[in-house]
Amino acid sequence: MEQKDLKLSGYRQLEQLRQEYESLPVPLEARDRILAGIAQGKKETDKTQMKGVIFMKLMKRTGMTAAAAMVAITLLTNLHPTIANAMEQIPVIGPIAKVVTFRTYENKTNNFEANIQIPQIEAAPETLNKSIEEYAQELIAAYEGELSQSQGEGSYSLDSSYKVVTDNDRYLCLRIDTTIVMASGAQSTKIFTIDKTTGKQLSLKELFKDRPEMLSSITANIKEQMASQMAADDSVSYFYNSDMPEDDFKELTGDESFYFNEEGLLVIAFDEYEVAPGYMGAVEFTIPSSVAGTF
Known part of the structure; x- marks a missing residue:
């Protein structure tokens, strides 16, 4: 590298880096935060400026591809601590x-x-x-x-x-x-x-990895809901307290499908025939916040 290249001003260097970086196909949130970090990094030392030059040369050799975007993000976090702190707040998915x-x-x-x-x-x-x-x-x-x-x-x-x-x-x-x-x-x-x-x-068992006893609590609540619904409506039927107890719903395994509704409550979903006769279709149970909390 020639000596004159090493004496590029911080402004030219960071401006060049900004132009290169703006062409990368990375999420807008990540881009905004990283550019903010670059703006604060204009007062960096000559050592940091050297890293910027090396980074730009590496990017030219790598090519402006999706893979290069990942390289850019990784190197930028090492380039400036402000950028690194901002990156810690960026979720993997927006x-x-x-x-x-x-x-x-x-x-x-x-x-x-x-x-x-x-x-x-x-x-x-x-x-x-x-x-x-x-x-x-x-x-x-x-x-x-x-x-x-x-x-x-x-x-x-x-x-x-x-x-x-x-x-x-x-x-x-x-x-x-x-x-x-x-x-x-x-x-x-x-x-x-x-x-x-x-x-x-995320599996249900991973969701409660720090509170494994929650699977038992949620199981008990689902059984309560089954019993309550069947008592209130003769047309409702579940595999619970039936004439064939060996086929009844026993407990959650932690592998069941689940999601969170608009109120942040946990909802457990079962396939048709899994915990109820076929005419009931696929069924779901919303777990009260008093049992599982909100998410």
């Missing part, structure tokens, strides 16, 4: 997550039909979106297996769609509802509950 249809699987063969929406969460870690796609692939494999086994004879319909049921500062809950119709129908629900600060899917 306050308002954007969920899009990544692709749709469609098939119609005789009386067999499938329509499966496969969502993707923008700015989410690759492993998370991979898990969502793997779940969709399981549905596709089940459909294609039935189609192959029956050679297209008979009737079979599979429909799977998604919606966001929670999107707050901390959590994103992506719900995938699937209905399979053969001689009769069956509904199932899969909810991906994601901690935005880590970008990881």
Whole structure:
């Protein structure tokens, strides 16, 4: 590196860095906070300025790609402590997550039909979106297996769609509802509950990892709700206190699907036939804040 390059003024250097950085496809929230850190970093020492020059050269060799954006964020946190502190406040997934249809699987063969929406969460870690796609692939494999086994004879319909049921500062809950119709129908629900600060899917047992006794408390509350609903309405039926106790709902395993409603209350979701007869469909239980708190 030539000596004159090392004597670039802090202003020129940081301005050059700003222009380079603005072209990176990173979330707007991250960009605003990092640029604020850059503005405060104009009084940095010559040592910090040297790091800025090295950073710019590295970026030119790396290329302005999504991967380069991750390199930029990592190096900027080492470039200036103010930026590092700001980055600690940036969630892995933004306050308002954007969920899009990544692709749709469609098939119609005789009386067999499938329509499966496969969502993707923008700015989410690759492993998370991979898990969502793997779940969709399981549905596709089940459909294609039935189609192959029956050679297209008979009737079979599979429909799977998604919606966001929670999107707050901390959590994103992506719900995938699937209905399979053969001689009769069956509904199932899969909810991906994601901690935005880590970008990881959260299970019910992980939610209460510091309070494992909560699973027993929530189980007791669900049983209370079942008993209360059945006492109030003869048409309501659950697998609880039945003539076949071996099939009754026993307790939560910690792997059940769940989300948080608008009031921040925990909602546990069960597939059709899981805790109630088929005519009840897929059922849910909202857990009072006095039992589980709010989220």
